[in-house]
Amino acid sequence: MSVPLSSTSVASAAEQLRELQERIHLLQGRRNREVSYPLLPAFSPLLPDGLRAGAVYSVEAPLSVAMALLAGPSSQGHWCGVAGVPDFGAEAAKGFGISLERTVLVPDPGDRWLVTASALADVLPLLLVRPPARPGAGDASRLSSRLRERGCTLLVLGPWLQAEGVLGVEGSRWDGLGEGHGHLRSHRMNLVWSQRGTRRRTGIDLAALHADPTPWGEATPAGGLP
Amino acid sequence: MSTAGVTGRGQAPPRVLVVWIPDWPLVAAQLAGELPDRMAAAVMEKGLVAVCSSEARSAGVVRGLRLREAQSRCPDLAAIPADPGRDAREFEDVLAAVERVLPGVHVLRPGLCAVRVRGATRFYGSEDEAGGAALEAVARMGLEARVGVADSVFAAEQAARCASELTSLLVVPRGGSRNFLGPLPVAALGDPKLASLLVRLGVRTLGAFAALPEPEVRSRFGPEGALAHARASGLDPQAIVPRVAPIPLERAADFDPGLDRIDQIAFALRPTAEDFVEGLRRAGLACTELRVHIMDDAGRRSERSWGHPRQFGAADVVDRVRWQLQSGETPSPSGPAGGRRGSRWRSTGEELSAPVVQVRLLPERTDQLGLRGQALFGGVDERLDHGLRRLQSMLGHGSVLHAVSAGGRLLAERSLMVPWGEDAPNGTTALAERPWPGAVPAPLPATVFAEPVPVEFLDADGQPLRADERGAAPPPAWFRPGPGHGQRPVRAWAGPWPLHQRWWDATESRRRAERYQIVDGDGEAWLLLGDDGQWWAEARYD
Numbered sequence: 001m002s003v004p005l006s007s008t009s010v011a012s013a014a015e016q017l018r019e020l021q022e023r024i025h026l027l028q029g030r031r032n033r034e035v036s037y038p039l040l041p042a043f044s045p046l047l048p049d050g051l052r053a054g055a056v057y058s059v060e061a062p063l064s065v066a067m068a069l070l071a072g073p074s075s076q077g078h079w080c081g082v083a084g085v086p087d088f089g090a091e092a093a094k095g096f097g098i099s100l101e102r103t104v105l106v107p108d109p110g111d112r113w114l115v116t117a118s119a120l121a122d123v124l125p126l127l128l129v130r131p132p133a134r135p136g137a138g139d140a141s142r143l144s145s146r147l148r149e150r151g152c153t154l155l156v157l158g159p160w161l162q163a164e165g166v167l168g169v170e171g172s173r174w175d176g177l178g179e180g181h182g183h184l185r186s187h188r189m190n191l192v193w194s195q196r197g198t199r200r201r202t203g204i205d206l207a208a209l210h211a212d213p214t215p216w217g218e219a220t221p222a223g224g225l226p
Numbered sequence: 227m228s229t230a231g232v233t234g235r236g237q238a239p240p241r242v243l244v245v246w247i248p249d250w251p252l253v254a255a256q257l258a259g260e261l262p263d264r265m266a267a268a269v270m271e272k273g274l275v276a277v278c279s280s281e282a283r284s285a286g287v288v289r290g291l292r293l294r295e296a297q298s299r300c301p302d303l304a305a306i307p308a309d310p311g312r313d314a315r316e317f318e319d320v321l322a323a324v325e326r327v328l329p330g331v332h333v334l335r336p337g338l339c340a341v342r343v344r345g346a347t348r349f350y351g352s353e354d355e356a357g358g359a360a361l362e363a364v365a366r367m368g369l370e371a372r373v374g375v376a377d378s379v380f381a382a383e384q385a386a387r388c389a390s391e392l393t394s395l396l397v398v399p400r401g402g403s404r405n406f407l408g409p410l411p412v413a414a415l416g417d418p419k420l421a422s423l424l425v426r427l428g429v430r431t432l433g434a435f436a437a438l439p440e441p442e443v444r445s446r447f448g449p450e451g452a453l454a455h456a457r458a459s460g461l462d463p464q465a466i467v468p469r470v471a472p473i474p475l476e477r478a479a480d481f482d483p484g485l486d487r488i489d490q491i492a493f494a495l496r497p498t499a500e501d502f503v504e505g506l507r508r509a510g511l512a513c514t515e516l517r518v519h520i521m522d523d524a525g526r527r528s529e530r531s532w533g534h535p536r537q538f539g540a541a542d543v544v545d546r547v548r549w550q551l552q553s554g555e556t557p558s559p560s561g562p563a564g565g566r567r568g569s570r571w572r573s574t575g576e577e578l579s580a581p582v583v584q585v586r587l588l589p590e591r592t593d594q595l596g597l598r599g600q601a602l603f604g605g606v607d608e609r610l611d612h613g614l615r616r617l618q619s620m621l622g623h624g625s626v627l628h629a630v631s632a633g634g635r636l637l638a639e640r641s642l643m644v645p646w647g648e649d650a651p652n653g654t655t656a657l658a659e660r661p662w663p664g665a666v667p668a669p670l671p672a673t674v675f676a677e678p679v680p681v682e683f684l685d686a687d688g689q690p691l692r693a694d695e696r697g698a699a700p701p702p703a704w705f706r707p708g709p710g711h712g713q714r715p716v717r718a719w720a721g722p723w724p725l726h727q728r729w730w731d732a733t734e735s736r737r738r739a740e741r742y743q744i745v746d747g748d749g750e751a752w753l754l755l756g757d758d759g760q761w762w763a764e765a766r767y768d
Binding site for chain 2: 063079086087091092093095100103104109116120123124173174183187206210
């Protein structure tokens, strides 16, 4: 679209100025502010709008819940970063639908995890971090503003002071394993989502979220029965 | 008319000097360190002895024997397969030495090279002197050569082969090539089919063959026969085309005295790295795989190759050297499973302990510079790659990874962690697609320990659980996930699932373990590995 060089009135000039400013904002990537990342359908009772870009969420739940959260955006083609999780089970992540080609792992950033997180936030839209220690308030707010600026969503495994929302677990149960027979088949979990005073609950079966569960049937592995 | 005739009549034939190193494939193997010196050894080609050492020869081994036959004559024969690449690579140093005294070398094959000797004769005074200079240059490398000078390449080669150990230089006077070749057998032509036919026709020597009229030879034996006839007459039409010496692309930085701090080395290496990249750029090449040799004062070497998704710049080269210096320690695998990282990422060679005296940079794989431009569409985003590489240079090469599915029975083996910018080893995908019977059923555990964690797994009597040889075991009762935790009852379990693989491979991948899947009293689910009463947690379902 072309901008006329000679303007007739002051009002239209101001309008053009605003329009140009908006385009500058668009080019600078600030539009990410309004974007959210869609989640797997199982999480829609908790987070119907998905994860907001630039926000920090605290996941006080097992690692597999965090993997299931990342699976939605990752399967849509977004890059993900995982920092501070040395025992990240890549195969389980793949089972949830996380694309390993678009996942960057920094297993052990050690003391420099804040620097690592902000460096990853510069280039990746989604981060999963397990902080080895609780950060100071100043560090946390600096990181938050960096994330807001870059439009990067941070999932923290553990508590976080200025979190947008907290995902917790009220109870979980494994099924399928008997006394010497069977194998783990379902992982029922009651999740609770609290955000600014509101709480929402849902029950999900994490094992059912695996995109491609191996057909196993009734057979147990060789030598499974005592 | 043949070219041989034109050369023969038009002007004086060019004088040719041939340098020949006997048993070159064997010498090359010794130079490459694949064979010890002074030992009965043979280089095998297509199952037959191609070259053998004088020790083997004195034991009765000759060219053309089968390996078994050769070994029955000489039981301690060391046999290695022929490798034309090794022959050519090792010959490069000899060529450089010869080129320093006699410019314009034409490589006939590894071990044999020819020079037009006219200019060298003027410089050294005589052909004997020129040949002596070549012999001396090769002798300085500790090798033994023969030199022949004659009117054609073929005649000079035969002269070199006729030279003996005592007088390793044989000069056939100008115009004397035909007389010199006369008494040699026709087998010297190097064409077994033609030689056998000639012998059956009663033509046994090159002189007798050369005496036949050329048109008759052409009509009976075709163009190959005519060429052989020209050679036998001392009129070899083969021209000498001096090789263009390759531009050296590798660079080395020597430190004297040796440096022992990484930042010093990185700083001192910077100009060399820039020179290295600039030299490649001048040649129109981009380096995508780099080999770094680091030598320390005590003579130990560290070698490693590094890949790059696009091309190496000077800063990338310095980073790779720094990472190689930093990655000294190698984690030792413990328990029934080895470490998660494959051995390919560790540096080969010994650990450096003394100050570093030399760093060599060798381009291992290069590509045309024009083809390595930035992709407009597809590929990894430039900004992303740059950001991750910056993080990598801050934390270390092995700190920023991506996971690749690999094959294996243990969960830790099934995903290979590859440093950012490198490719997974060849065949990883094929390995991942194999069936792997006995795999853990889905859902898979989210926490997979890189090194299995020692745990306690007890039966009702408080004894460590043991499965007998038939896989029967008492029901487990107690579980303790580590020294810092309390004992928990086992609420549900399945197992033992036997995990027996590669019993014949004692060194590397033999594994004999029992697997259990359990849910403990705290509601946590675990995957355990056991071997003879010792238990490890392979993974946790969380």
